Every structure is written in structure tokens, then in C-alpha cells.
Amino acid sequence: xxxxxxxxxDLQAWVDAALPAARRAEVEGWLASQPAEAxxxxxxxxxxxxxxxxxxxxxxxxLPEALAALASPPPAAVERPPKPLLERWSLQRIAASVLxxxxxxxxxxxxxxxxxxxxSLAKAPLSLPRRAAVAHAVFSPDVRxxxxxxxxxxxxxxxxLSKRIGAPVRPxxxxxxxxxxxxxxxLPGNSGPVAQFMYQDATGQRLTLYVSTDNATNQDxxxxxxxxxxxxxxxxxxxxxxxxxxxxxxxGRLAQIATAVYDQLDRK
Amino acid sequence: MxxxxxxxxxxxxxxxxxxxxxxxxxxxxxxxDTLERAWSRLFQWRPGSDLRAWLFGIMHNLRVDQLRRPxxxxxxxxxxxxELPTRPTQTDALELRDIESALNHLPDEQREVLxxxxxxxxxxxxxxxxxxxxxxxVMSRLSRGxxxxxxxxxxxxxNARLRVVR
Numbered sequence: 001x002x003x004x005x006x007x008x009x010d011l012q013a014w015v016d017a018a019l020p021a022a023r024r025a026e027v028e029g030w031l032a033s034q035p036a037e038a039x040x041x042x043x044x045x046x047x048x049x050x051x052x053x054x055x056x057x058x059x060x061x062x063l064p065e066a067l068a069a070l071a072s073p074p075p076a077a078v079e080r081p082p083k084p085l086l087e088r089w090s091l092q093r094i095a096a097s098v099l100x101x102x103x104x105x106x107x108x109x110x111x112x113x114x115x116x117x118x119x120s121l122a123k124a125p126l127s128l129p130r131r132a133a134v135a136h137a138v139f140s141p142d143v144r145x146x147x148x149x150x151x152x153x154x155x156x157x158x159x160x161l162s163k164r165i166g167a168p169v170r171p172x173x174x175x176x177x178x179x180x181x182x183x184x185x186x187l188p189g190n191s192g193p194v195a196q197f198m199y200q201d202a203t204g205q206r207l208t209l210y211v212s213t214d215n216a217t218n219q220d221x222x223x224x225x226x227x228x229x230x231x232x233x234x235x236x237x238x239x240x241x242x243x244x245x246x247x248x249x250x251x252g253r254l255a256q257i258a259t260a261v262y263d264q265l266d267r268k
Numbered sequence: 269m270x271x272x273x274x275x276x277x278x279x280x281x282x283x284x285x286x287x288x289x290x291x292x293x294x295x296x297x298x299x300x301d302t303l304e305r306a307w308s309r310l311f312q313w314r315p316g317s318d319l320r321a322w323l324f325g326i327m328h329n330l331r332v333d334q335l336r337r338p339x340x341x342x343x344x345x346x347x348x349x350x351e352l353p354t355r356p357t358q359t360d361a362l363e364l365r366d367i368e369s370a371l372n373h374l375p376d377e378q379r380e381v382l383x384x385x386x387x388x389x390x391x392x393x394x395x396x397x398x399x400x401x402x403x404x405x406v407m408s409r410l411s412r413g414x415x416x417x418x419x420x421x422x423x424x425x426x427n428a429r430l431r432v433v434r
Contacts, residue, residue, distance in 0.1 A: 009407050012414070016385055018392065044414045047421070050367045051287070051386040058283040064296055067282070070303035071275035073310075143334050144297070204333055 006030045011037065015044045096138050126190065129235045132210035132244030133228035135187055135196055140206040140247075147183030147198050157184050161195040165213045167241070171197040172209070172264035177257050179207050189214050207247040207254075209261060213240050223258060225251065234258035238265070274303070277323055280388065285327065287383050290372050302327040318394070325398045328380065335376065370420040378413030381406055 006027055013019045014027045031038040126134075139146055149157040154171075162168045164186050171181050179199035187194045191214045199207040221237040228246075232254050235244035243265065245258045281302060285295035305326050306313075313322060371379055380399065384390045392410075396403040 008411050012407060012410050043418045047414060047417055048386045054368060055283050055287045055387055058286055059279045063278055067278055067296060067299055070300060071271045073307050
């Protein structure tokens, strides 16, 4: 009789007809004396057939043009058709905005007694690093649409953001540090538009540079560091510009990048 | 790389993506991303090796990236008790008997192995290479996935969730 005991792996391989004939016969002999196990493996076999009959018809469906076209090398600049607005504002993103609004509202409500008046609350806007970290947390995880304008159109991106925030702004080049620009977007700041540039390294790690021009104090500051959850932020103020560099990477590496960003912006 | 060879693989990639994601549009997006990435990494392709396994491997990695990337606020994903339905799933008994919805109750990595075996009829060794995991892991995921699917199909969903298997 069978020298080797029948293992779970044997049973799986039996379902997939992956056993050598001799072993297959041994397993079947064993199954004949094990009705419960026989029933279990035959359920697996049924599953397999059910999955095939459910999904096999997809093989015969005509291919969408976009996919068929990709059987050949795509031209260097493949432009995807713009997605409908609703899809760009994915449910997740809308949920995030609602959540932020709710948290804001709740925080205001809970703290209103602790502040002298609503007026002074309005004068205590969210700090630069916090706004930058929230913007980072909201947009950087977005796999498909992290930016509004991609880096392929960098000139347009720069012209547009400069115009909207009312000051010339140019994304620094961080290729030497492993990060490539993937694009940017416009965001609401405390009192006006803010620009966000997003970078990504080879591992998919993202980094955002948040540039605001609504710094009222005009008081330059040295590098400062803040930690918001898992997001580390280096920020500094230069005239009316406030810069914040955010990423979920360690402080040392982020400091190195922040220094490079600072140097490049300083030279402009 | 031969365009005809790729064209021949696209329907299989679509079938698998559709079964994995349960959503046609998302599946086609994933296939499109896979093909774009394949073209951009053509230099990694070794002529004469298995084109299908290479493409499925790319698709797998993209999917892992997608699941992993939601950086700041995500939890790490465990191998065992991952409940990650790709779309809202109903819990009424009738629907649970439907294999497609039962499939969506499986953790991603079990569903993946199950589908590569059932639809692609890949060998365990090829699946291990494609997914970058040991053959033993392929076997245990397959075994757990099948058993879980069986329990769900039997309407024994509570057990399927609670059962500790390794």
C-alpha cells in the first residue's frame, strides 16, 4: 500500500491534476476510504470549474481599443483621454474633504469656549506645516490621479501655478536625490491659493512641496521641523513665501532634501 | 517583443484582472497600466522567457503597489486575516452561495493564487515565480483559499472568518 502518507499538498495537486500518475492512483485509493476528504476535494474541483465557466467568456469579448493599441509600443507621449469630472473627484477624495470639513467643524465647536471669540479663532489659522501635512496625506496616496497637471507639461504647470498664486514659483530639481517631479496642483490656503508640487522616487515614495504666498508676517525663519502623524515636515519662511516639504520618510533624509530645495529656491 | 504575442495575452490579463477586482472598468485600467509598464520596462524582459508569467508578474506588482501605497494612514497588511473586499459585499445567505461574491470574501493573496490556478492553470512553481513567493506559500494560500471558499459557499461564513489556518 501507499508508503507515503497523503498530505494536504497531495490533495491540492490532485484537484489540479498535477500529480504523477502513480501518486495520483495512491491518493485516489486513499480518498476512497475517506469520504469526508473526498467530498472536500470534489468541492474544490467544482469551484475550479465554476470559476472557469464564470470568467472564461471574458476571453472572447472584443478588446477595448485602448488595450488593443497597447499590444504595440505606445508613442512616447501617450495622452490618456481626460476622465469625467466625477471620476476625478473620486469618492475617496470627496470623503476626505467631507471628513476634513467635519473635523474642522468639530474642532471649532469643541474649542470655542477655550478661545475668547470667534474672531480670534479666525486669526489663528492652521499652521503651515499642518496644512502641508494634511495636503500631503490627502493627495500623495492617490495612485492614479495624484496631481492636477503632470510633469510632462512642466512649463504649463509652472506658468499656471505662478499666475494663480501671484508669484513666480518653480519646482526644484531633485533628480540627484532620487526624486522626480510628477506634477502639481492648486490648493486653497488660509487666505488664497497655494501650490503643491509632488515628487516620487523609484520605490513609489512620494514627497510634496507646499508653497504658500499668504505669509502675512513676512518674518523669515530658519528650517523648522514638525511631525504630523507619520508625515515629517520641514518648513521655512522666506519673505512672503512659506515652504513646507512633507514626506513619510525619515527626518535625516528629508532634511537633506529640504536643504537641496532651499538652495535651489535661494538661487533663483 | 512581438506585438502578436502580447495581443494574445491581453484577454487572459483582462479575465484575471476582472476576476481579481470584480469590476470591469477597474480591471481594464489595471490591464492598461500593466501593458504600459511592460513597455516601459522592456529592458527587463528576457527574450525566450515566459511572456505570460512576466506580464502577470507586472500586474501583480502593480496591484501590490496600489494596495500598499495609501501611505500615511494605512495599516500593514497581514497574510492571514485580511478582510479586504474590493467592493461592498452583501451578507445574505443567497448571495454568499454565488461563487463570484464568495470570491470577493477571500483575502487578496488567496484569491490571487486561486485564480492563477483555476483560470490560468499555471503550475505551482510558475505561480511562485510570478508572485515572488515560495512554493510552500503558494500551496498554503491555495489550500486556505479553497477551504474558505468552500465554507462560504456552504453558507458557513462565520466559520470561514474565524477559522485559524496556517
